[in-house]
Structures are given as C-alpha cells and as structure tokens.
Amino acid sequence: MRGETIEVRCERCKSTFRARVADRARGWGRFCSKRCKAIKQTQRGGTVKGSPRKRHDGRSPMAHKVCDTCGAPAINGVYTASGIEWGCELHHDTTPITAGHGQWE
Numbered sequence: 696m697r698g699e700t701i702e703v704r705c706e707r708c709k710s711t712f713r714a715r716v717a718d719r720a721r722g723w724g725r726f727c728s729k730r731c732k733a734i735k736q737t738q739r740g741g742t743v744k745g746s747p748r749k750r751h752d753g754r755s756p757m758a759h760k761v762c763d764t765c766g767a768p769a770i771n772g773v774y775t776a777s778g779i780e781w782g783c784e785l786h787h788d789t790t791p792i793t794a795g796h797g798q799w800e
C-alpha cells in the first residue's frame with residue numbers, strides 16, 4: 696500500500712488536513728479527526744436541506760447534536776465566531792443568551 700496523501704477539507708469543521716488517497720477512494724478520510732467524524736455522523740442528514748426542524752426546548756438532549764467537549768447528546772448551543780458550540784448537560788454554557796425568545800426560532 697502506498698502512502699500517498701492529498702489535502703482535503705474536513706466535512707465538519709472545514710479545516711484542511713492530509714488524507715490518504717487510498718482512504719479517500721474507499722470513502723474514508725473525510726474528516727480531520729475522529730471527533731469531527733463522530734459529530735458529523737451523529738448529526739446525520741447533513742445533505743438534507745430545507746427539511747422541517749422541530750423547535751427545541753433548550754433542555755432535553757438533542758437527537759442530532761452532540762457535546763463538543765465529550766460527545767454526549769447536546770442540550771444547548773452557543774453562537775461563537777467560529778460557529779455554534781454544542782454542549783451537553785455538563786458542558787453547555789449556562790449563561791443566558793437572551794432574555795426573551797427568538798434564539799431558536
């Protein structure tokens with residue numbers, strides 16, 4: 696097996712990394728890390744666009760989001776400069792984002 700690599704972009708965090716050509720041929724090497732892979736696969740439906748989304752109550756675990764820290768089901772997300780940081784019961788930011796509604800509308 697040859698160790699030829701190419702530069703590819705992570706399908707989740709969009710950072711570039713080197714993946715083995717052989718892996719790419721098999722449909723692997725799509726993510727920069729196991730973490731990104733796990734998160735992306737948990738989210739599923741990444742190609743589905745415009746599908747109706749259920750509104751979330753901000754408390755119960757989300758089926759398609761996982762904690763950025765530990766990978767557990769996320770219950771809350773925080774908007775940051777680099778995107779949304781998801782957190783589980785233990786790791787989500789408890790700082791109130793807004794006083795009213797609208798964040799998840």
Ligand SMILES: [Zn+2]
Nearest residue numbers: 705708727731
């Ligand atoms: Zn990544």
Ligand SMILES: [Zn+2]
Nearest residue numbers: 762765783786
């Ligand atoms: Zn966590």
